Amino acid sequence: MAISPVAAPQVQKSSNPSMKHKILIGLILALLFSCSKRNLSYFGNYDAEGVFTEPITLESKEPIIQAGDLLEITVTSLNPEAAVPFNRVSQIIFDENNSRGSSETPSNGYLVDSYGIIDFPVLGRIKLGGLSKYQAKLNLTSLLTNYLGDPTVSIRYLNYRVTVIGEVNRPNTFLIPSERINVLEAIGMAGDLTVYGKRENVMVIHESQGTRTIAHLDLNDKDVLNSPYFYLQPNDVVYVEPLRTKKDQASLTRSNISLFLAVITAASLVALNLR
Numbered sequence: 001m002a003i004s005p006v007a008a009p010q011v012q013k014s015s016n017p018s019m020k021h022k023i024l025i026g027l028i029l030a031l032l033f034s035c036s037k038r039n040l041s042y043f044g045n046y047d048a049e050g051v052f053t054e055p056i057t058l059e060s061k062e063p064i065i066q067a068g069d070l071l072e073i074t075v076t077s078l079n080p081e082a083a084v085p086f087n088r089v090s091q092i093i094f095d096e097n098n099s100r101g102s103s104e105t106p107s108n109g110y111l112v113d114s115y116g117i118i119d120f121p122v123l124g125r126i127k128l129g130g131l132s133k134y135q136a137k138l139n140l141t142s143l144l145t146n147y148l149g150d151p152t153v154s155i156r157y158l159n160y161r162v163t164v165i166g167e168v169n170r171p172n173t174f175l176i177p178s179e180r181i182n183v184l185e186a187i188g189m190a191g192d193l194t195v196y197g198k199r200e201n202v203m204v205i206h207e208s209q210g211t212r213t214i215a216h217l218d219l220n221d222k223d224v225l226n227s228p229y230f231y232l233q234p235n236d237v238v239y240v241e242p243l244r245t246k247k248d249q250a251s252l253t254r255s256n257i258s259l260f261l262a263v264i265t266a267a268s269l270v271a272l273n274l275r
Contacts, residue, residue, distance in 0.1 A: 058225065058228075058230060058231070059231075060180050063133070063157070063179070063233050063234050064131070065112060065116070065128045065130065065131050066208055066209060067113060069111075069112045069234065070108075070111055070159040071109055071155055071158065072109045072154075072155070072158050073155050074087060074153070075140075075154075076152045076154075077148045077151055079149075082147075083148060086120075086122055086147070086148075088121065108158075112128060112129055115129065116129015117129065123143055130209065133156075136155055137154075137155055157179055157234060159234070160176045161235060162174055162176060162232050162236050162237070162238065163235075164187060164189065164237075164240075166238075166240035166241060166242065167241070167242045168187060168191055168192065168197065168240055169193075169194060170190050170191035171190055172190060174190075180231070181232050182231045183224075183229070183231075186238050187202075193240055196243050197241070198241045198243060199218070200218045200220050200221075201218070202216070202240050202241070203215070203216055203217075204229045204236055204237070204239075205236065205237040206236050206237075217229060217230070
């Protein structure tokens with residue numbers, strides 16, 4: 001009697017198309033999100049068409065004199081000789097005939113100490129800390145009236161500086177001779193933001209009279225022009241925060257590469273799924 005062959009058991013390959021589809025969708029979404037573009041322009045919510053006009057309501061605040069400031073103070077009068085004792089005359093010059101004459105060259109300025117006080121000729125120790133330049137000028141003029149009939153006082157900062165650090169092309173500390181600067185001008189002096197800088201989160205760090213203030217500015221928003229921190233004060237620090245990862249930067253080249261990889265990966269997974 002013939003023995004019929006026993007059929008070998010067939011092993012079925014387990015497949016889970018639902019799981020494959022989830023992996024495929026998740027991978028495509030992840031790659032496409034990496035291609036997302038960031039807004040690298042300033043004031044993105046301004047109307048792109050036509051001319052936008054609005055009144056300027058924000059004026060730069062006059063700085064407050066504080067410890068560490070270096071001030072140049074000049075006193076003049078209708079009688080120049082009477083005003084000499086109230087100015088720092090640096091040296092004596094002799095001409096060819098050996099006659100004596102004075103040379104009024106600029107001094108190194110008056111340093112405001114930790115108590116807000118300066119040492120002024122003849123008048124002695126005077127507190128200017130906590131005053132604006134205008135208030136300090138009025139104060140000195142009033143004190144000098146006892147010595148000079150018509151004193152004129154001029155005050156300017158010798159160390160008005162701001163610092164720009166973070167994701168800018170040329171981070172540095174800049175001396176501001178005009179004594180007036182806004183955050184855009186400071187960033188321009190630092191060579192503008194890099195593509196990795198967060199334009200929506202620029203920090204301005206200000207210290208005054210024992211208090212530190214940190215303000216966050218969004219350069220993509222036109223309302224930054226009306227921020228009380230738009231104009232910088234002496235010794236302010238501007239910090240441009242970098243992206244969490246530089247892989248997320250909105251470079252067009254990187255976006256094209258990521259999109260190409262997303263398409264290739266999707267096509268490969270679809271081909272494997274159809275086998």
